[in-house]
Amino acid sequence: xxxxxxxxxxxxxxxxxxxxxxxxxxxxxxxxxxxxxxxxxxxxxxxxxxxxxxxxxxxxxxxxxxxxxxxxxxxxxxxxxxxxxxxxxxxxxxxxxxxxxxxxxxxxxxxxxxxxxxxxxxxxxxxxxxxxxxxxxxxxxxxxxxxxxxxxxxxxxxxxxxxxxxxxxxxxxxxxxxxxxxxxxxxxxxxxxxxxxxxxxxxxxxxxxxxxxxxxxxxxxxxxxxxxxxxxxxxxxxxxxxxxxxxxxxxxxxxxxxxxxxxxxxxxxxxxxxxxxxxxxxxxxxxxxxxxxxxxxxxxxxxxxxxxxxxxxx
Ligand SMILES: C[S@@+](CC[C@H](N)C(=O)[O-])C[C@H]1O[C@@H](n2cnc3c(N)ncnc32)[C@H](O)[C@@H]1O
Numbered sequence: 001x002x003x004x005x006x007x008x009x010x011x012x013x014x015x016x017x018x019x020x021x022x023x024x025x026x027x028x029x030x031x032x033x034x035x036x037x038x039x040x041x042x043x044x045x046x047x048x049x050x051x052x053x054x055x056x057x058x059x060x061x062x063x064x065x066x067x068x069x070x071x072x073x074x075x076x077x078x079x080x081x082x083x084x085x086x087x088x089x090x091x092x093x094x095x096x097x098x099x100x101x102x103x104x105x106x107x108x109x110x111x112x113x114x115x116x117x118x119x120x121x122x123x124x125x126x127x128x129x130x131x132x133x134x135x136x137x138x139x140x141x142x143x144x145x146x147x148x149x150x151x152x153x154x155x156x157x158x159x160x161x162x163x164x165x166x167x168x169x170x171x172x173x174x175x176x177x178x179x180x181x182x183x184x185x186x187x188x189x190x191x192x193x194x195x196x197x198x199x200x201x202x203x204x205x206x207x208x209x210x211x212x213x214x215x216x217x218x219x220x221x222x223x224x225x226x227x228x229x230x231x232x233x234x235x236x237x238x239x240x241x242x243x244x245x246x247x248x249x250x251x252x253x254x255x256x257x258x259x260x261x262x263x264x265x266x267x268x269x270x271x272x273x274x275x276x277x278x279x280x281x282x283x284x285x286x287x288x289x290x291x292x293x294x295x296x297x298x299x300x301x302x303x304x305x306x307x308x309x310x311x312x313x314x
Pocket of ligand 1: 060062122123124125126128145146147148151189190191192193209210211212213225288289290291
């Protein structure tokens with residue numbers, strides 16, 4: 001395997017100086033001494049994982065069968081593995097009645113199993129968007145979908161370490177963030193194949209396609225993550241009124257995505273002006289690892305957002 005086929009870790013010097021790629025503003029990497037006694041040393045031992053230990057080919061073939069796990073239908077999906085605060089495990093039935101009662105509500109006394117994943121970051125890469133949005137919208141369950149094994153593992157470890165660090169912080173610590181990252185998770189999935197297996201019709205209110213692989217060559221364009229066929233699936237899982245965000249630094253890809261979305265009967269373009277104060281679009285443009293790289297290289301960013309139309313009346 002050539003060296004160039006391995007993802008090169010491109011980190012800003014300030015990010016390298018930290019424990020990992022996450023920026024200090026979105027990742028509550030605990031400061032040594034923020035707790036007391038053994039608790040603070042325990043927290044100090046926790047490190048946000050470092051990207052360079054999760055080497056991975058830069059691209060995978062999205063048409064190859066990757067032996068992916070996916071549920072037969074959305075109702076067969078066990079979300080408790082991803083959001084244990086919000087879902088009871090299917091194995092809970094085997095517990096005693098008393099224990100089952102304990103696990104039927106969240107720490108805040110809300111009934112479990114009442115929420116659904118609402119936002120999907122499709123091709124989430126190293127998870128920067130999710131880590132930025134999770135504390136901003138602590139009541140919204142958001143999921144990253146990523147096809148590459150090591151990259152998914154990195155995001156999974158990043159979320160686990162961040163959750164653990166949060167749980168060890170003293171209640172009064174200013175490093176504690178709303179939701180403590182319990183509302184964010186990642187799944188290894190080929191979103192060009194199994195989207196309706198994970199989500200019910202109209203389940204999602206936001207879908208993000210940020211800096212997707214450009215597949216420049218003409219004969220490779222069929223592998224792009226936005227195509228007329230795939231838009232039908234995205235329209236199926238996105239609810240009417242929901243928003244699909246695209247951001248890229250490749251003008252040709254931007255035009256391709258916008259033209260297919262404009263041509264689709266279930267999407268309406270949203271003038272960028274209408275979203276100029278939207279903190280979610282701001283995060284979508286700036287919080288992902290690719291978005292940061294483009295910024296460092298002073299590249300252009302092209303944005304196109306679309307609202308899911310109401311279903312046509314029969
Ligand atoms: C260029 S990276 C951008 C990552 C991230 N959105 C960002 O802005 O930093 C594109 C990502 O999409 C992932 N990807 C490509 N095709 C995919 C698919 N069919 N399903 C899930 N992930 C996919 C790739 O593995 C890669 O991590």
